[in-house]
Amino acid sequence: MPQSRRELLKRGGAAAATLPLAGACATVPAARDYDVAKSLPVDKVVRTTCSPNCTGSCGQLAFVRDGVLVKIQQAADYPDAAYNPRGCMKGLSYLNQVYGPDRILTPLIRTGARGSGEFREATWDEALDRIAADMQRIGAAWGYDSIHVFGQVPGSGYIQKGANYRAAALLGLTHGTSFDFNGDLPMGMPITFGVQNAEHEAKDWANSRFLLLVGSNPVETRIPDVHFIFDAVAAGAKLVVVDPVFSPTASKADAWLQIAPGTDAALALALCEQILADGLADLEFMRTYTDASLLVRADNGKRLREKDLVAGGSDAVFVVWDEATGGPATVGTSRLGFADGVRPALVGTYDVPLASGGSVRATPAFTLVERELLAWTPDRAAQVTGVPAERIVSLARAFARTKPAAILMGGGSNHWYHGDLTGRAFGLLASLTGNVGRSGGGFSVYVGQYKVRVDTSPWWNPDGHKANVVPSIYFVRGKTATMNAAVPYPKNGWHGLIVTFANMFVQTMDTNELHRTLDGLDLVVVVDHQRTETVKWADVVLPATTWYEKTDLTATPLHPYLQLQQPAIDPVGQARSELAIWRGIMTRVAPDLAAKYFAMTEEDAIKAILAASGGPGGPTEGITLEQLKAGPVRLRVPDPDVAFVHQIQEKVPFPPQSLPAALTATAAFVPTRRIEFYKEDDGFLKLGETVPTYKEPFDDGANDPKRYPLRLLTPHSKWRIHSSYANNAWLAEIHGGRPEVFIHPDDAAARSIATGDLIELANTRGSVQAWAHVSDAQRPGAITLPEGWWPRQFAKGRGVNELTSSAVNPVHEIRFLGNMWAPSTGWKDCRCEVRKVAASA
Amino acid sequence: MPDKVSPVDALPPASRKYGALGARSDKPHWGMIVDQERCIGCWSCAVICKSENDVPLGAWWNRILTNGVALDQPRTERGQLAMEWLPLACQHCENAPCTKVCPVQATYHRSDGVVMMDNDRCIGCRYCMIACPYGVRTFNWGEPERPTTHETGMVVARPLGTVEKCTFCVQRLAEEQVPSCVWSCPAQARIFGDLNDPSSRVATLASSARVLLEDRGTRPSVMYLAPRRKQSI
């Protein structure tokens, strides 16, 4: 019996079960080819430019079907193939901004209290009449200059944003600043190089052999450009990232230096000191292009000038100690370098006879710089920065020995009260190693889209009228005691605000201070296409068009292409372009001016600008509107576009012009017309900042480290452009749509905080509630909450900028030139304490 | 309304040239290579995929995994922090588990190596999702929801109750254009082409590339270039 059972199982069961299946499964089904699906047809494809406050300035194609956008994709049509495709996930998802639930479709007039968010829809006439009437009332009572126009950086739209300047110029409104206000203006640049800022085009990163990134996170903030760094690395270049946080950029680096926040200057000084100690410095470069050899008087700290030596001598001619003759020699400012035969001393102290009789002890600036550097031994720097001394030494040697070597500095290092000192120190490092003005080298600070690459004056300054420019920081917190006398602060203070192209009530430092100013205002107008926090505080809201619905002219620091925004679809809802909006306002406030100056179309304006800078050697020489309509056009600049290349190669005096300012205006920043590492202005003397040095983060004074032990870093998020795209549905699916505060396990444990917990960040200025994310990537003692989240996304508070500081560094007030020498914000210079509010649900 | 044109014909000449498929044989086997050294985890490829193919909210044909402890958060390896990204979509396996298990052959191979879906035949049993070792298939659980007010993209949306996934943008291949994610990768980390043509870039790079879950024997048409070894300074 058992016998037969086993038999049965064998015969009947197993075999029968497996064979057919096994046989069949050995093969995959045969191929099929019946479908030749093609893309659905469209009405048209329009070439335009993505232009948030981003610096990307990426050409995009708008695919239009039945009159609506159905896809946005990079144009990838740059003649220079290396730039293709420019763009990122944000630009590609702009559909959701154009048609999303937050899109403003009609003008709105406030019905509830300010900030209540209660509005009623209004007609354009109603809204514009209301605005015009209020403006006239304010103008009559307080003067038009008491109305502050805040329009953000011009680079992303010379025409529409230019319309702000044009109107302000004609009506005498005050136009705020942006580059300085954004904390992007790297004050080290005007101080050292006499320019607003100057950088290499991104493409040139690929030519570098050594890339030193400080406070810059291009993997997240230069998405279209960062691949140039990988190109360099693939060709053997080394990549070093200096960042308190293990940023995504750090993850790509050969070495990551986890520096203590706000101490970059100390690192730079130590690197310089080590390079000098090792005898690796390029002293010839220092002599030829910088003020290193120019003598400084020991008695008053001012530079020795020809007029000191001979009666009637010039104030603009400086003095060196000529080792050839063993006596003083004069140097003019018409050309860099020195007359043949002159061998200027860099070190030593010399007695120089004065015209007035007697003599004065004088020292080459270099010696004064060196004296400061001597203090910066690797060990001391290690104490300050937390970067091990031996790593500082090896970095110094590697950096000095590899040429060309580039320094890329970003907001992380620049957004500090003493960011200017950091910039000056790294400028020194680049010069000491002779990297300035070289392809693949240079000291570039990549920050906002500030750059005016063409002469916009015919559009911005009609018949020479100029807007009354006042740094917006003075709008937020009023005058400072140290405010430069040249600032045209309105005599009756502030009574109106017109915000356009900006989410001011989220992106402004010390938000609660801003709200105090707001309380005194009779009129708040906000022009935007998204229902932002700023919109919430407006009296009148005007619906703007997006860059898929209007015409504009754009450029960026990252690449020297001039590009158009061209309308692909009709304005959504009742949206209007800024030019149209200003035309509407002007027609009501000043009909005659409107008729004379606001009849122009965008294209007229563009033509005028092209003509203005189209002269021989001009940036737009030979560039036509038709070319621009077809695609991006490279401006007439060197290829690769390298900062200071003329100065270094042709010994043309510093600085190159910073548009829209006149050359003379910025040249005044560096009277020697050389790279200046010694500053003689009283302000610098008084504050002991004549030469590059290091000073502790400033907020430590305002927010006592004992009560507020944590540094609050607010870098830029990969998922947003500031606050833009924070409401983008596709991106929210990825990042979750709620603010996370990254905190080191030690700091978290000390406060019994776990990932997901609701926590409160607070300091003397304000507080905000968000959710904790415990992260090994953080540096103990420093937490990160990326800027740009909307208040409605926080559990409580007006956003992270309730905590940031509006302190003004008097050095930034020594001179005044809007967006070029003006108070630059220290976003990252901020302390706070954190406490757990509720455990994660 | 103007009469409609192919979005490819409507491209500016320079753009069209940029997107053109490179060297290809007359019997191509399409393949893709993703360079993890260049990938910056930006999700541009994932977002354009959603846009190109009108993929509804909640569903992703293409996504970017972080080789770390959380999204964009590094892992600790031998005491050091480290992080890379792994963009993941259908691997277009030559020996595809999904096509084997589909009871109605609604997911199948094309002779050019593309693994396709026939959403008019799919009965929605989701067996293919279970069989796929890469978890790249997504089911239409409910009526598609979009953030926009209208249907977008370059293909018609798939019906409720069926499975969808990356198609290698066949609608674009049909007009000799690279897939959208390849076009839109700002880091130039995605390379697409004909594995059968030895002169194509994918074919030349393939030798140094690796595939995911090789042990499963799926023979993917998508390959990866591993991150470089870091230098010392």
Added chain:
Amino acid sequence: MSATTVPMTRVRGDTGWGLTVWIGFLIVVMAAGVAAFAYQFANGLEVTGLRNTMMWGNYILFFMFFVGLSAGGLIVASAGKLFGVAAFKPITRLAVVEATVAVMLAGIFIVPDLGRPERLLNLVLYANPTSPMVWDITIVVAYTVLSASYVWLYTREDLARRGSWLAFGTGTTAREHARDERMKAALAWVALPAAILLHSITAWIFGLQISRTFWYSAIMAPLFIASALVSGLSLVILLALLLRRLGRIDFEDRLVGFVGGLLAVFVVVEAFFVGSEFLTAAYPGVPEDLSPVTRLLFGPYAPLFWTEVLVGLAIPFAILVVRSWRARPALVAAAAILAVFGIFVHRLNLLLNGLSYVPISLPPGVGIGTPQEGVSFATYHWYVPTVVEWLIVLGVLAFGALLFTLAGMYLPLRERAATSSAGL
């Protein structure tokens, strides 16, 4: 003798009233199930607790479970015929009815799982030979037919005797009786392999998937067969005891003892497979934290595994090995209930551990497939069936109960007295 002359009548001692209530109740539940299904059909599977991160749930769970339950009928019937075990005779008819109903339900459970049930016909039009699912559905259908014909064969003579139309005109002559016996024997030869196939292929739906480390194992088929034997036989015992109480069939307690013993053996066999699978997976000690073992023992579903082992295997076995205990129907019934429950938990375990972890589990994971607050990706899915899913499941169960009730009412489940007391 009396029983044989009973025409199509109600259960003795059962008030028509109670029965009507019972049937009414079943119909109400079925209606609810149908409504739920209609709702799901209209809104899509979005109304279930399933998502891309856990794509099979309740429906497939019950499918697996009922395939297993259907095994009982066959063991009893074919064992009777092939291995000449006469003891089963009194419960054979009941057993084959149980098998038929169970496998039928299994088939039905596939339908609500489909996103496109109206395209069911594609399974025939475009059947894919390499798909275990195609083979499984085929065998389920075949097995349903097989079991149904079994039922008929076993009951047709009595039906004919009562002149029921269900006899389809066949008579009660000795020749026909002899033919029945021959056919029963022949059928047994087909039925056994068919059953093995049924459970194996069902197992292979899971066991052949290299994508799911937790399933990808050669032991899957044997394990399914073993567990099917356990659950199938258990259910038969329970139903038999129930019907005996209702006075619809009768058999001596020693049968219960005998079946209990058999069940003990099956339980051991299953325990053996579970154990050896576990050992094979555990022995190499792969550290990888998502390895099946770690998942079983420490994963969020670990309690299920222990329930399966203790409640489903250990306890029933403990009860059944003791000869004196297994002689007591109450205890055998208890053991059977636990065993069936254990198998259910085993299937649940299999499903949850196999699916709720996404294959390449790096963050942020897989897009879950529907919009939601916060992140739309997940690496892990805690599956909770929705009301809709439960209503549909209950509806199908009610349908099964109804079939069985009707069978009880209209089919002669009692063996002819003559043969009812065959010894062991």
